[in-house]
Amino acid sequence: MEKLLAAGLMLALAACSMQPVYERPAAPVAGEFPTGPAYKDSPAGGSPAVDIGWRDFLADPRLQRLVEIALKNNRDLRVAMLNVAQVQAQYRIQRAALLPQVDGFADASRTRNKGVTSNDYSVGVAAAWEIDFFGRLRSLSDAAFEQYFATAYARQAAEILLVSQVADQYLAMLALNEQLAVTRRTLETAQASYKIVKLQFDTGTAAELTLRQSETVVEQANANDAALVRARAQAENGLVLLIGQPLPADLPPMLPMGEQKILADIPAGLPSDLLARRPDILQAEALLRSENADIGAARAAFFPRVSLTGSVGTASATLGGLFGAGSQAWSFLPSITVPIFSGGALQASLDVAKIQKDIGIAQYEKAIQTAFREVADGLAARGTYDEQLSSLERYTAAQRRRLELADFRYRNGADTYLNVLTAQTDFYNAQLALVSTRLQRLTSLVDLYRSLGGGWVERTGEQPRPADDVLATTR
Numbered sequence: 056m057e058k059l060l061a062a063g064l065m066l067a068l069a070a071c072s073m074q075p076v077y078e079r080p081a082a083p084v085a086g087e088f089p090t091g092p093a094y095k096d097s098p099a100g101g102s103p104a105v106d107i108g109w110r111d112f113l114a115d116p117r118l119q120r121l122v123e124i125a126l127k128n129n130r131d132l133r134v135a136m137l138n139v140a141q142v143q144a145q146y147r148i149q150r151a152a153l154l155p156q157v158d159g160f161a162d163a164s165r166t167r168n169k170g171v172t173s174n175d176y177s178v179g180v181a182a183a184w185e186i187d188f189f190g191r192l193r194s195l196s197d198a199a200f201e202q203y204f205a206t207a208y209a210r211q212a213a214e215i216l217l218v219s220q221v222a223d224q225y226l227a228m229l230a231l232n233e234q235l236a237v238t239r240r241t242l243e244t245a246q247a248s249y250k251i252v253k254l255q256f257d258t259g260t261a262a263e264l265t266l267r268q269s270e271t272v273v274e275q276a277n278a279n280d281a282a283l284v285r286a287r288a289q290a291e292n293g294l295v296l297l298i299g300q301p302l303p304a305d306l307p308p309m310l311p312m313g314e315q316k317i318l319a320d321i322p323a324g325l326p327s328d329l330l331a332r333r334p335d336i337l338q339a340e341a342l343l344r345s346e347n348a349d350i351g352a353a354r355a356a357f358f359p360r361v362s363l364t365g366s367v368g369t370a371s372a373t374l375g376g377l378f379g380a381g382s383q384a385w386s387f388l389p390s391i392t393v394p395i396f397s398g399g400a401l402q403a404s405l406d407v408a409k410i411q412k413d414i415g416i417a418q419y420e421k422a423i424q425t426a427f428r429e430v431a432d433g434l435a436a437r438g439t440y441d442e443q444l445s446s447l448e449r450y451t452a453a454q455r456r457r458l459e460l461a462d463f464r465y466r467n468g469a470d471t472y473l474n475v476l477t478a479q480t481d482f483y484n485a486q487l488a489l490v491s492t493r494l495q496r497l498t499s500l501v502d503l504y505r506s507l508g509g510g511w512v513e514r515t516g517e518q519p520r521p522a523d524d525v526l527a528t529t530r
Contacts, residue, residue, distance in 0.1 A: 072190035074197070074351030077344055083420045084326050084427040088434055095438040098320040104509030105332045107321065109218050111515045112504055114316040116307040118225050121298055125221045128299025132217055135210040139523055142199075142206040149199040152192050155184035160366070177384065179368015189358040194351035201345035207523035208338035215334065215510035217297065222501045224294045229312045230494035231287040237486045238283055242276035245479065248462075249273050252472065265472040272479055312493050317500050321507060323434055329426045332508030334522060339422040343415040350412060353405040359393045426506065433503030440496035447489045454482040 088094070110119055126132065157180060164175045187193055252269040255261035295301060330336055370384040394401060458478040464470035504510065512519050 071188070072193060072351055073354035074190070074194055074348055077347050079340065080343075080416050080419060082327065082330065082423050084423055086326065088323055088326060088427075089431050093435040093438050095434075097323045097434075101320060101322045102515065103324055103328070103332070104321050104504050104507035105519070106512065106515060107318065107504070107509055108512045108514035108517060109510050110513055112318050112509060113222055113501075115225075115310050115314075117309050118222060120303075120306055121225060121294070122218055122221050124300065124303070125217055125298040126214065129217055129297060130299055132210075132213050135213040139203070139206050139210050142203045143523070146196070146199040146203045150196045152185070153187060153196060155182050157182045160368070174372055175370065176373070177368055177370040179366050179370075179384070181364070181366040183362065183364045186361045186363065188361055189355040191352050191355035191358075191360075194348045194355060198345045198348035198352065201341045201348060204523065205338045205341035205345065207521075208334040208341060211334040211511060211522040212338065215505055215508070218510035219501050219505040221294070221297050223498045224290060224297055226312070226315070226494055226497050226501070228287065228290045228294065229309070229315070230490050231283055231290055232309075233312060233490045234487055235280070235283045235287060237483065237490065238276055238279045241479070241483045241486075242273065242280060245269070245272040245276050248475070248479075261472075268472055268476045272476060275480075276483075312490070312497065315497055317497055318504070319437060319500055321504060321509070323430060323507065326423075326427050326430075329423065329430065329508070333422075333426050333506075334508070334511075336419070336422045336426055337522070339415070339419040343412065343419050346408065346412040346415040350405070350408045353401075353408040356401050356404065357394060359391050362390045362392070364388045364390070429506040430503065433499055433506050436496070436499035437503060440492070440499060444489075444492055444496060447485070447492055451482070451485040451489050454478070454485045458482045 088097075109122060113119055113122065159180055161178045162176070166173055166175075185192065249266075249269045249272075252261050252266050256263065256266040291302070324332075330340075365385070365387040367383075367385040369378055369382040371379065371382045458475070458481075461470060461474045461478040465472055465475045
């Protein structure tokens, strides 16, 4: 008997696997990021984004505090962390199927046949074990394990995204503050001009057309002011949602956009580096590995299943005799189930598993292509925004001087008020465009940092946490 059990154990341990040998698909992108007029040379040396802590990348103390709060309170991130814990528990359930299942039992029955009543009582322990000769259970366990890692990488991607979302929303608020300040300065100037023109109109030295032209600037600035106040409030509401609580009253002072020191010289590396740095790519590959394991389970379903069941305990026709001499009872019931006819269900299941893997390959390749495109876009933005900002600053200064000259000529009777109105509108729009472009430059740097995998480490030099590190907040 002992030799038989030992032989069965050896066969179980030597169970074969029906899984295809996993091979990582080739990256469907170029070996290097694009070059050309839109791209500057990548900075030489320096730490990659994944090694740069978000506290070092985002130097604004107020923004750092907001990111810290968001990482503790954001509900989407909390759900992502709970998903990791849930899938981990599901993996433990699937892994348990590889081990024998042992249960205690206590049964009692009464039957009557041809006027004779009989009782049966039994107490004992029962065990059941499916010997995984063809690796079906092992493949299902491997698939669940890869699903667990995929969920962990999804959680990591959610945390990295949250850091960039908080930064982008905060920078949007700064931009709205500056646009609101520009609008109110324009409104003050327009109101002062309107008062002068109104006085001239009342004394008969200015035409009504001039008065109405001056009035349009005032009302347009009033309308823009209301729109910006609304946008500013909504942007703050968006930030409150991201951090998961009202804005604390003790936040550090807000730094203006011109004082935001966001790193701009992060090296891009090579596209192949993204395979190990982007959690969304790692997630897609983990799902692909899971689908590869599902093929092994579907193949193993064509082969026999061998199960061992047995029990040991006591049995008696009377309750008092359960533990008496000679009441011991045992049973051993090995079984083999061989699929003969399933109406094509087994083949269909295998086909589904293979198709699902093909879908997983396409999704993995799409994740790589998306990452390549995001980094390339970020590099193009980094290579062009500085030049654009310099031109816009000169353009805005020229518009300011044009307004001064137009106003001077109008006050000296050398030109019409229409030129003043046009110059004032153009100067106002130039200021708004300058603020908007400054915002786009800063957010593009934040997004490039995220696209390169940055945002998982809090401080530069720290050892990165494992992707499946579930914090105490999930308990």
